Amino acid sequence: MFDGLKDKLGSFTSDVEEDVDEEALEDEAADAEAEDDQPAEPEASAETSAETADGESSGDASDEEEANQVGESAVEPEVEEDADEEDTDEDEDDDSGRGFAQRAKILASGKSVIDEEDLEGHLDDLELALLSSDVEMSVAGEILDGVKENLVGETRRRLSSTGNLVRDALREALFDVISVGQFDFEERVTEADKPVVIMFTGVNGVGKTTTIAKLSQYLEERGLSSVLANGDTYRAGANEQLQKHADNLDRTLISHEQGSDPAAVIYDAVEYAEANDVDVVLGDTAGRLHTSDDLMAQLEKIDRVVDPDMTVFVDEAVAGQDAVNRAREFNEASAIDGAILTKADADSQGGAAISVAHVTGKPILFLGTGQGYDDIERFDPEAVVDRLFEE
Numbered sequence: 405m406f407d408g409l410k411d412k413l414g415s416f417t418s419d420v421e422e423d424v425d426e427e428a429l430e431d432e433a434a435d436a437e438a439e440d441d442q443p444a445e446p447e448a449s450a451e452t453s454a455e456t457a458d459g460e461s462s463g464d465a466s467d468e469e470e471a472n473q474v475g476e477s478a479v480e481p482e483v484e485e486d487a488d489e490e491d492t493d494e495d496e497d498d499d500s501g502r503g504f505a506q507r508a509k510i511l512a513s514g515k516s517v518i519d520e521e522d523l524e525g526h527l528d529d530l531e532l533a534l535l536s537s538d539v540e541m542s543v544a545g546e547i548l549d550g551v552k553e554n555l556v557g558e559t560r561r562r563l564s565s566t567g568n569l570v571r572d573a574l575r576e577a578l579f580d581v582i583s584v585g586q587f588d589f590e591e592r593v594t595e596a597d598k599p600v601v602i603m604f605t606g607v608n609g610v611g612k613t614t615t616i617a618k619l620s621q622y623l624e625e626r627g628l629s630s631v632l633a634n635g636d637t638y639r640a641g642a643n644e645q646l647q648k649h650a651d652n653l654d655r656t657l658i659s660h661e662q663g664s665d666p667a668a669v670i671y672d673a674v675e676y677a678e679a680n681d682v683d684v685v686l687g688d689t690a691g692r693l694h695t696s697d698d699l700m701a702q703l704e705k706i707d708r709v710v711d712p713d714m715t716v717f718v719d720e721a722v723a724g725q726d727a728v729n730r731a732r733e734f735n736e737a738s739a740i741d742g743a744i745l746t747k748a749d750a751d752s753q754g755g756a757a758i759s760v761a762h763v764t765g766k767p768i769l770f771l772g773t774g775q776g777y778d779d780i781e782r783f784d785p786e787a788v789v790d791r792l793f794e795e
């Protein structure tokens with residue numbers, strides 16, 4: 405799942421880290437140069453005379469500290485980084501000419517701190533990677549802004565010595581866009597007045613009916629009973645398809661004959677649930693486009709007649725940008741409370757999973773991960789991001 409996207413994100417983090425490593429080494433050189441330019445301070449010379457023995461690796465060891473830096477950076481750059489960082493920190497409290505001039509020089513060179521310009525090329529690559537994975541344009545922009553915000557101003561040394569910083573910056577930016585609007589589905593259903601009526605909408609063939617069957621099982625595993633209601637009175641064979649799931653799962657199906665009013669079916673199912681203490685009504689609907697006026701009018705009628713507790717938009721993760729556009733359009737036509745993306749098992753891009761919540765302002769609640777009844781998982785933004793960065 406989302407393997408293509410995972411690879412692309414991995415390339416971004418390793419490219420930035422590599423670059424930053426190189427630049428950090430250049431900074432080391434700049435530091436050493438800055439010190440070369442400084443006349444030896446009396447204070448430093450005093451220190452040197454006490455410890456000259458160590459300075460033999462450098463030809464003109466007039467400053468023991470400098471000798472160590474030159475010697476060590478050739479042999480053991482990492483140790484040097486830490487040592488040097490401490491030096492720089494000390495310099496901040498130290499108003500001696502050497503510290504100030506060194507800092508001024510590094511700051512003037514613009515090398516010690518990451519700025520936007522440094523990241524530009526990498527961010528362009530990241531943007532391209534996201535767009536080619538079907539991440540929506542505005543969402544890609546939001547992710548880039550997040551990464552920038554998290555990285556600009558960091559010192560290169562901190563980045564190069566803590567490899568996870570780039571990854572964490574990207575992780576956080578991704579988490580922020582995919583966790584929009586999240587709520588605890590199970591808790592909401594458990595705490596709501598019963599029966600809880602949930603309607604499922606979306607275009608043809610995306611997996612609405614299968615998802616209803618999976619959710620019925622998911623709810624039962626959590627102690628919540630459900631009745632299935634076939635509001636798809638449009639398509640021939642829809643009753644039989646849902647009846648088969650109802651039989652497999654030992655559920656009751658409420659249905660009317662083809663061509664009848666879907667609002668009446670859902671109404672009957674609510675009455676059935678009330679009379680039989682059933683917790684949840686899962687209402688199927690016919691596949692439709694948000695532009696099919698008569699079918700959208702049906703949804704409005706269901707809203708008026710039974711006032712569902714939740715309307716869930718279902719689409720295929722594999723549909724990528726199309727799924728994102730449809731989610732936006734459905735949400736505008738008749739507000740949705742959340743989305744379920746099916747066929748995530750066949751989706752390597754991940755663009756829809758990354759984009760839908762940010763574009764609609766409504767959370768992705770579940771991912772469909774196969775054709776079996778158990779193949780549904782709660783959309784957990786943290787786990788999704790973890791999966792994108794796992795080794």
Ligand SMILES: Nc1nc2c(ncn2[C@@H]2O[C@H](COP(=O)(O)OP(=O)(O)OP(=O)(O)O)[C@@H](O)[C@H]2O)c(=O)[nH]1
Binds near residue numbers: 750771774
């Ligand atoms: N691989 C995979 N296939 C799925 C998933 N969810 C549904 N499917 C398959 O997608 C096909 C269509 O599923 P349906 O549930 O009939 O879709 P629908 O939205 O109800 O279709 P209409 O009622 O015609 O609008 C079926 O073959 C399902 O088995 C999933 O998460 N992964």
Ligand SMILES: [Mg+2]
Binds near residue numbers: 612614642689691
């Ligand atoms: Mg169906």
